[in-house]
Amino acid sequence: MKVEKSLPQGVGKFTPGWIVFIAVAMVVLIIGVLAYLYEANMGLIVTGMANIGTQGGATWGLYVVMVEYFIGVSLAGIVLVAFAHVFDIKALRAISRLALLLTTCSLMVGLLAVLIDLGTPIRGIINMILYVRPQSPFFGTFTLVAVGVLLSSLMYLYLDGRRDAAYLADIDSGLRWYHRLWAAGYGDTQAEQERHRRTMFWLSILIVPFVIVALSTEGLVFGIQVGRPGWFGALQAPDFIILAAASGLANLIVLTAIVRRVLKDDSTLIGPAVFKWLGGLLLAATAAAVYLQIVELVTMLYATPGNERLLADALLRGPYAWIFWSGLFLVVFGLTLLVTQAARRQWSLGVLIIASVAISTSVVAERYLTVIPSQTHGMMLPYEPGSYFPTWVEFAVVAGMFALGALLIGLFMKVFPIIPLDGKRAEQEVLVDA
Amino acid sequence: MTRYAMAVDLDLCQGCRGCMVACKVENNTVEGNFWMYVFRFEAGTYPDTKITFLPRPCQHCDNAPCVKVCPVGARFKREDGLVLTDADRCIGCRYCELACPYGVNYFNWQKPEKAQYAIVDWRDESIESVTGGLIPPYKNPDLDELWGDEQRRTAGGGHAKGVMEKCTFCVHRVEKGLEPACVDSCPTNALVFGDLDDPDTPMSRYLRENRTWQLLEEAGTRPRVYYVGGTPPTRHQTEIERPKATV
Amino acid sequence: MPETFLGMPEITRRGFVKGSAVAAGTAVVASTFLFKTLDGVAVAESVAAQGAVEDFIATTCWIGKQDCGMIARRIDGRVVKFEGNPTNPRNVGTLCPKGHAQIQAVYDPNRVKWPLIRTNEKGVTGEWRRASWDEALDLVAEKVNEVRARNPKLVLWQKGRSKAKDFYDDAFVKSIGATKIGHGAFCSDAGYRALEYTLGPHAVLHPDFRYCDYMLSWGWNITGAGGNKFCWLTWPRHMVKARERGMKITHLDPRLRSAGPFADTWLPIRPGTDLAMAMALCRELIAHGYLDRPYLTTYTNAPMLVKSDGMILKTTVGEGEEAEEIGLVWDEASGAAVPFGDAESPALEGEFEVEGEKVKPGFQLFIEHVDAYTPEFAAEITGLTADQIRRVADEFGSHAKIGATIVVDGVEVPYRPVGIMAYHMTQQDLGFQTARAITMVPMLVGAVGAAGGQMVDFTWKIHKNYAKFEKIKVEDPPYDFQLKNSKYFPINTGHPGIVAQTMIDPDRWGVEEIPEVAILHMVNPLASFPSRPEYLKSYMKFKFVVDINPWLSETADYFADVVLPAATIEKYEGPTSATDQYIDAVTMRIPPMEPMFESRGEIDIYMDLTERMGVLYGEGGYLSIVNKELKLTGTEFELPLDQKPEVRHIFDQWAKGQGIEEGVAYFEDPNHGVYIKGPMKPAEIYGYVTEVPFGGVIHRLYGESLLDAQRQMIEKGAEKIYWQDYTAFPTWRPQTMDSSPSEYEFVLLSYHQIEHKQTRTSFIPMLAELAPGAPLDMNPASAARLGLREGDTVTVESHNAITGETRRLTTSLTLIESIRPDTVAMPHHFGMWTHPQNEGQGPSANEIYFTGEGYTSSTADQTFHVKVKVTKGGDA
Numbered sequence A: 001m002k003v004e005k006s007l008p009q010g011v012g013k014f015t016p017g018w019i020v021f022i023a024v025a026m027v028v029l030i031i032g033v034l035a036y037l038y039e040a041n042m043g044l045i046v047t048g049m050a051n052i053g054t055q056g057g058a059t060w061g062l063y064v065v066m067v068e069y070f071i072g073v074s075l076a077g078i079v080l081v082a083f084a085h086v087f088d089i090k091a092l093r094a095i096s097r098l099a100l101l102l103t104t105c106s107l108m109v110g111l112l113a114v115l116i117d118l119g120t121p122i123r124g125i126i127n128m129i130l131y132v133r134p135q136s137p138f139f140g141t142f143t144l145v146a147v148g149v150l151l152s153s154l155m156y157l158y159l160d161g162r163r164d165a166a167y168l169a170d171i172d173s174g175l176r177w178y179h180r181l182w183a184a185g186y187g188d189t190q191a192e193q194e195r196h197r198r199t200m201f202w203l204s205i206l207i208v209p210f211v212i213v214a215l216s217t218e219g220l221v222f223g224i225q226v227g228r229p230g231w232f233g234a235l236q237a238p239d240f241i242i243l244a245a246a247s248g249l250a251n252l253i254v255l256t257a258i259v260r261r262v263l264k265d266d267s268t269l270i271g272p273a274v275f276k277w278l279g280g281l282l283l284a285a286t287a288a289a290v291y292l293q294i295v296e297l298v299t300m301l302y303a304t305p306g307n308e309r310l311l312a313d314a315l316l317r318g319p320y321a322w323i324f325w326s327g328l329f330l331v332v333f334g335l336t337l338l339v340t341q342a343a344r345r346q347w348s349l350g351v352l353i354i355a356s357v358a359i360s361t362s363v364v365a366e367r368y369l370t371v372i373p374s375q376t377h378g379m380m381l382p383y384e385p386g387s388y389f390p391t392w393v394e395f396a397v398v399a400g401m402f403a404l405g406a407l408l409i410g411l412f413m414k415v416f417p418i419i420p421l422d423g424k425r426a427e428q429e430v431l432v433d434a
Numbered sequence B: 001m002t003r004y005a006m007a008v009d010l011d012l013c014q015g016c017r018g019c020m021v022a023c024k025v026e027n028n029t030v031e032g033n034f035w036m037y038v039f040r041f042e043a044g045t046y047p048d049t050k051i052t053f054l055p056r057p058c059q060h061c062d063n064a065p066c067v068k069v070c071p072v073g074a075r076f077k078r079e080d081g082l083v084l085t086d087a088d089r090c091i092g093c094r095y096c097e098l099a100c101p102y103g104v105n106y107f108n109w110q111k112p113e114k115a116q117y118a119i120v121d122w123r124d125e126s127i128e129s130v131t132g133g134l135i136p137p138y139k140n141p142d143l144d145e146l147w148g149d150e151q152r153r154t155a156g157g158g159h160a161k162g163v164m165e166k167c168t169f170c171v172h173r174v175e176k177g178l179e180p181a182c183v184d185s186c187p188t189n190a191l192v193f194g195d196l197d198d199p200d201t202p203m204s205r206y207l208r209e210n211r212t213w214q215l216l217e218e219a220g221t222r223p224r225v226y227y228v229g230g231t232p233p234t235r236h237q238t239e240i241e242r243p244k245a246t247v
Numbered sequence C: 001m002p003e004t005f006l007g008m009p010e011i012t013r014r015g016f017v018k019g020s021a022v023a024a025g026t027a028v029v030a031s032t033f034l035f036k037t038l039d040g041v042a043v044a045e046s047v048a049a050q051g052a053v054e055d056f057i058a059t060t061c062w063i064g065k066q067d068c069g070m071i072a073r074r075i076d077g078r079v080v081k082f083e084g085n086p087t088n089p090r091n092v093g094t095l096c097p098k099g100h101a102q103i104q105a106v107y108d109p110n111r112v113k114w115p116l117i118r119t120n121e122k123g124v125t126g127e128w129r130r131a132s133w134d135e136a137l138d139l140v141a142e143k144v145n146e147v148r149a150r151n152p153k154l155v156l157w158q159k160g161r162s163k164a165k166d167f168y169d170d171a172f173v174k175s176i177g178a179t180k181i182g183h184g185a186f187c188s189d190a191g192y193r194a195l196e197y198t199l200g201p202h203a204v205l206h207p208d209f210r211y212c213d214y215m216l217s218w219g220w221n222i223t224g225a226g227g228n229k230f231c232w233l234t235w236p237r238h239m240v241k242a243r244e245r246g247m248k249i250t251h252l253d254p255r256l257r258s259a260g261p262f263a264d265t266w267l268p269i270r271p272g273t274d275l276a277m278a279m280a281l282c283r284e285l286i287a288h289g290y291l292d293r294p295y296l297t298t299y300t301n302a303p304m305l306v307k308s309d310g311m312i313l314k315t316t317v318g319e320g321e322e323a324e325e326i327g328l329v330w331d332e333a334s335g336a337a338v339p340f341g342d343a344e345s346p347a348l349e350g351e352f353e354v355e356g357e358k359v360k361p362g363f364q365l366f367i368e369h370v371d372a373y374t375p376e377f378a379a380e381i382t383g384l385t386a387d388q389i390r391r392v393a394d395e396f397g398s399h400a401k402i403g404a405t406i407v408v409d410g411v412e413v414p415y416r417p418v419g420i421m422a423y424h425m426t427q428q429d430l431g432f433q434t435a436r437a438i439t440m441v442p443m444l445v446g447a448v449g450a451a452g453g454q455m456v457d458f459t460w461k462i463h464k465n466y467a468k469f470e471k472i473k474v475e476d477p478p479y480d481f482q483l484k485n486s487k488y489f490p491i492n493t494g495h496p497g498i499v500a501q502t503m504i505d506p507d508r509w510g511v512e513e514i515p516e517v518a519i520l521h522m523v524n525p526l527a528s529f530p531s532r533p534e535y536l537k538s539y540m541k542f543k544f545v546v547d548i549n550p551w552l553s554e555t556a557d558y559f560a561d562v563v564l565p566a567a568t569i570e571k572y573e574g575p576t577s578a579t580d581q582y583i584d585a586v587t588m589r590i591p592p593m594e595p596m597f598e599s600r601g602e603i604d605i606y607m608d609l610t611e612r613m614g615v616l617y618g619e620g621g622y623l624s625i626v627n628k629e630l631k632l633t634g635t636e637f638e639l640p641l642d643q644k645p646e647v648r649h650i651f652d653q654w655a656k657g658q659g660i661e662e663g664v665a666y667f668e669d670p671n672h673g674v675y676i677k678g679p680m681k682p683a684e685i686y687g688y689v690t691e692v693p694f695g696g697v698i699h700r701l702y703g704e705s706l707l708d709a710q711r712q713m714i715e716k717g718a719e720k721i722y723w724q725d726y727t728a729f730p731t732w733r734p735q736t737m738d739s740s741p742s743e744y745e746f747v748l749l750s751y752h753q754i755e756h757k758q759t760r761t762s763f764i765p766m767l768a769e770l771a772p773g774a775p776l777d778m779n780p781a782s783a784a785r786l787g788l789r790e791g792d793t794v795t796v797e798s799h800n801a802i803t804g805e806t807r808r809l810t811t812s813l814t815l816i817e818s819i820r821p822d823t824v825a826m827p828h829h830f831g832m833w834t835h836p837q838n839e840g841q842g843p844s845a846n847e848i849y850f851t852g853e854g855y856t857s858s859t860a861d862q863t864f865h866v867k868v869k870v871t872k873g874g875d876a
């Protein structure tokens, strides 16, 4: 008999469930990739997009909706972790890595969506380096978001995981080299711990405003467009942030619930307090989102005749009404569930998940309504209203994006514990038959 | 210095859309792309109705939102006022299209050869024997050249998949001392083009002698296209006789 | 380079093996694939540096009827663009959308590429085999000669909307002795007959835009079509200039769209009621004294004394050979009836007794005739208000400046700056008489032939029909298959629809011989002309049909035995007048490139055909007639009659005969292209000041011989429906279609679109893109009443008020406010099926229009109106 340390949380073990999950994700991803290759060959003609104006289309379609959505989702994770660090909220510690992972993956997918939407993607990367104009909003997407937020969340993830990596590096496994690399000489000495704590604290302080500024540029992409009724305005940036928070938290809740389920034995690591916190925050964000929506609705109802009116009509009773009203219904429904739970001081995981899914879906709808109608119904010259509906190619590519995100998280879970191990080392040691 | 501008006289315009076709043939634009577009509007109820026409090229704005948003400087304004797209630099992000309040930008959703009136089989052997396989058979060689001091690919030849295009004020003609194709062709001379800084051009005279207005003045874009006669379009007008405009 | 998935250049097997540096090459491949050409990668070259030859050649537009001057830009002999020729007075360097778009027609691979011979039965879509020119021409010559040997008149040569000068087809028709028919009343020939009858020239109304101050745009499709003489571009140019001068336009049309923004006043008149409107205007002008008495008494038969039997009181002047019957007028000065022209002050009003007979001046009869046409009466008929009618009369009368003169190019000309533009007003039930009625409006104020007033042709040349119509012959059967001089249509406008009907049932019409062979040239009856069912039946009766056409026409598809591919613009054609009414010029069409495929110009085809038929050479042959038509006979440029010339040579000789030293090269030269003869002189344009005023004819206000014809028709047993409109003055009667049941509540009319030319452009992709098909226009109020909405599929059912027959078509609905609520309209130009582009373009109104009794009236006029009902649904 020999006491041996094994990798925790199923890291390095391939369960049938996991294999099925990965296989399904791979299939969806491959379909998405094939759809994209088809698009790259044929041109964006295979999407539902068309030029605005005489062609009565939307030149930005589902891809840009997803860019907005994914980048929005990414916001919550990193801010939440920073928040937890600064205020030292222990309850949230368990999901800090999960949150950072969500941020990183959704950012990567979001940025990929930016490239997928370009007419000439490779030239896009090269010319962005050669000729970039900092005054353009696209610069914000590429530099602040792509480089800034993505790098900081990666760095955050890295620093945050070093302690665990150092621990794992002691365990004899096929992944040892990787854990060693991550740990990079971290020895978990007192001094190191202190330095680590301080770094994390200051990083957290700095990261919040930076991320908010960076992601606000995403809202500004729309807000500074004088030519688009419905876009031009100061509310675009805060609107973006609030919705980002709501969707991010909602997704984090669902993801946390899934992880909790998957980890079975380790599920106790994620206690009810986590969900209480998340539920409470989601409630706050959703309430703000609903408030903004209602302000918007009232403005629309009183829209003066002209371009804004046309747009309002399209949203309230026109071709987009079904999206608008179901979106509004979903978010109000989600909010109601959250409020009743909060009032009763009793959080049921099932109801929380339902609320989260409802809210997250409503944010997709909201993003859709931000991007599309201003193009089809927001012309300042009296062009006839247009229409846009995504094609199967766009749906397949978007499904591929989700699959890619899921795949990244799934793979991560097999190479690194998704829940921080801090202070639980001893319990990880189990007896194994020689 | 040269400052190019265009005037559109709505008292003369017959709404014939000849300018649209002139532009298409000159610039070999693909099906569904109208660098020049002529609105036909109707307003009022029977029998008190009004029919009006409104040609709409790119406004070559002095304060061009499309230029501001271009991430790579593919959309730029020349010193003489032409707002052009460098087809070799454009990354196809379509920001300019969204930024433009006039709806004048056209993205190439597919290979232009495929979008060139595909109802016709331009690959027909007996046509290729005459045209050497060019699509369209009336392909204008000027469009492949580099133009201006910048020597950039700015004429219609930029037609390439994934790249943005729009009215160029016929840069390749203007550089040769010719009028833009639409202006040259207008049966009632409703379109005028020329140098604003030279007081003797018909263009300058036109502006001196007529009261002008600009499209969407409120957008602050400061267009280089001046309208004479008629009235600015409003939402009370309904567009009639829309062309088939598919991508 | 062949391309594969991802658009990458195909990597051939050899290339792949050899290219071990695939990895290194990836960058290059990627750069062409995704970057296309990155900055600096591709170096473009100028046209010259590309080694291409650029040149220019002058030619003329092949699509339209006014042959606008064009310059073709060529790169290595390939035409890349047509532009307007600035020296051509008609278009002055500009072009309409069709002018530009025809470049796609030239390169259209769906043209007929080589001669085709039919391999299946007729009456259904054709199946064809490719034939050599020799085989096809031999076959045509043989078949035609077979019939010619029996009776050359049974060879029918049919043409539609003509272009250029028709010397070469006339030479063909004359040399083989065939019968020629044109589009006749399917365009506006009834109007031409009306003016030949009333004023003398072969003409239709248009104003003198140079001086006109007030114009009635009477069914003129200002922004969509041409009106008379011109295709489109020239009149609108004149019009905008006139408007800048201050000319006002009153637009009489059930649709406002035709005038666009150019109508100062829109009078949405009920279709087919223009005669009543014109007569009411005449009444009001008379009532307010807007009369040019000197004109009426000097140049019209208004003062001639009419007996109670309706015939003019005449006397014979001159003797023997010189003897001439001339009407008498009442001279107020002498108080006696004297021959027209001899009176000091001829009476226009009153009743007189001459040789015991009560007589009245024609004008007195006119006053009495129009008295019934009060504005209120006309308002009831036309759907306008009495006030509107009064206002137009007042504006017209007051703008006419009766009595004024103006000096034009040093010549003093009466000045009446009011005019009317009306061309297709003859396309209605009362067509011929409507054209006469509308002409009477400017006649009353003396505006006909005055500066600023009513112009007709470009010059005041009197047509031979003027004299012919003095005595209209009504003969007994047998009639020829056009029913010329028949009791049905004693004045015969020429109407292909009548030929179709006499062919279907010769006995009913008293016709003995019907044509056996048809040669179709630039005509497509099955698509262009109303009443397709008649053509379907009649063309089956031809023993042999040949179509000379760049495309497979619908008529050829069903009936041609042989199709000969004609070139489009790539041929010599002309000479053509290039006048814009004010500058005299001549031009011609020059092939800007070699004919595409195996197509050939018509002159080549006709020379080959006549050669094979044995009528090319010698006196009376094709060449000798060409000589005559081009006025080369007897000159040094005469073509020898024993050798087949190059077509270019024919034009070279013609040009030299015109005194142009360079010959045809002058016209090919992009700096010329047009031969300008100089400004038109007032004496050519203005009837008042021609050498003999108005060419020496008396304008017929009073239509004595029409009344005479009516009596003869009755006598010969013609039915009322044929003789009812042969009246001395235009007389309103309810239209035939008005007796259709009331459920057929709309009048359907059709109109031309600026983007299309008849049925010869709808397959040109750039034009089809701009004007994609044939919807039904309807007023939203009517649509709401019927529960119809924009874009709905609707069935339009027409009703023949005479036979009770109904016909149907299905199309989509478009709502437009600018149309009368009791009228629906469709663009012409569609309803074809042989070209792939025709797919989905929708039907033609011609499918449900009618020809025949009640719809073909008077002088063989053709109405383009029918009563219809519109219901939702139908199979589109």
Ligand SMILES: Nc1nc2c(c(=O)[nH]1)N[C@H]1C(S)=C(S)[C@@H](COP(=O)(O)OP(=O)(O)OC[C@H]3O[C@@H](n4cnc5c(=O)[nH]c(N)nc54)[C@H](O)[C@@H]3O)O[C@H]1N2
Pocket (backbone or CB within 6 Å): C062, C159, C160, C161, C162, C183, C186, C187, C188, C521, C522, C523, C524, C525, C528, C529, C530, C548, C549, C550, C551, C552, C553, C554, C566, C567, C568, C602, C750, C751, C752, C757, C758, C759, C760, C828, C845, C846, C864
């Ligand atoms: N419903 C309705 N019907 C109408 C009208 C309307 O307004 N409404 N308009 C009427 C009028 S005004 C007219 S004038 C007639 C015209 O009627 P058409 O003269 O019959 O019609 P087009 O379409 O001009 O020409 C017919 C044929 O000429 C062929 N063609 C074209 N170019 C050439 C050429 O260069 N050489 C030869 N050999 N053939 C050629 C075309 O392919 C086509 O098949 O239509 C009448 N029909």
Ligand SMILES: Nc1nc2c(c(=O)[nH]1)N[C@H]1C(S)=C(S)[C@@H](COP(=O)(O)OP(=O)(O)OC[C@H]3O[C@@H](n4cnc5c(=O)[nH]c(N)nc54)[C@H](O)[C@@H]3O)O[C@H]1N2
Pocket (backbone or CB within 6 Å): C065, C161, C187, C188, C218, C219, C220, C221, C222, C224, C225, C226, C227, C228, C230, C231, C232, C252, C253, C254, C255, C258, C269, C270, C271, C272, C273, C274, C423, C424, C425, C428, C749, C750, C751, C752, C753, C754, C755, C756, C757, C758
């Ligand atoms: N673009 C273009 N130009 C053309 C042609 C073409 O096909 N396309 N065709 C050429 C030829 S062959 C011709 S004949 C000319 C024709 O030239 P137009 O005569 O100017 O043309 P249409 O389109 O027949 O116009 C007829 C107008 O009369 C109106 N209308 C119909 N019925 C009535 C009625 O009962 N009373 C009144 N008052 N108005 C009525 C219609 O609404 C329409 O606006 O155009 C020539 N030019």
Ligand code: SF4
Pocket (backbone or CB within 6 Å): B012, B013, B014, B015, B016, B017, B018, B019, B020, B038, B053, B055, B185, B186, B187, B188, B189, B190, B191
């Ligand atoms: S060509 Fe001239 S008249 Fe015709 S639509 Fe264009 S601007 Fe107007």
Ligand code: SF4
Pocket (backbone or CB within 6 Å): B058, B059, B060, B061, B064, B065, B066, B067, B083, B099, B100, B101, B102, B103, B104, B105, B166, B221
């Ligand atoms: S009209 Fe639009 S595309 Fe043209 S310069 Fe102005 S903003 Fe740019």
Ligand code: SF4
Pocket (backbone or CB within 6 Å): B069, B070, B071, B072, B073, B074, B075, B085, B089, B090, B091, B092, B093, B094, B095, B096, B097, B163, B164
């Ligand atoms: S589409 Fe091209 S021109 Fe337009 S903003 Fe993007 S890179 Fe610039």
Ligand code: SF4
Pocket (backbone or CB within 6 Å): B022, B023, B024, B026, B027, B035, B036, B057, B058, B166, B167, B168, B169, B170, B180, B181, B182, B183
């Ligand atoms: S200026 Fe040239 S590019 Fe612009 S609309 Fe006119 S023809 Fe087209």
Ligand code: SF4
Pocket (backbone or CB within 6 Å): C061, C062, C063, C064, C065, C066, C067, C068, C091, C095, C096, C097, C098, C099, C100, C231, C232, C233, C757
């Ligand atoms: S107006 Fe007629 S002749 Fe002139 S370019 Fe247009 S179609 Fe040709």
Ligand SMILES: [Mo]
Pocket (backbone or CB within 6 Å): C161, C186, C187, C188
């Ligand atoms: Mo016609």
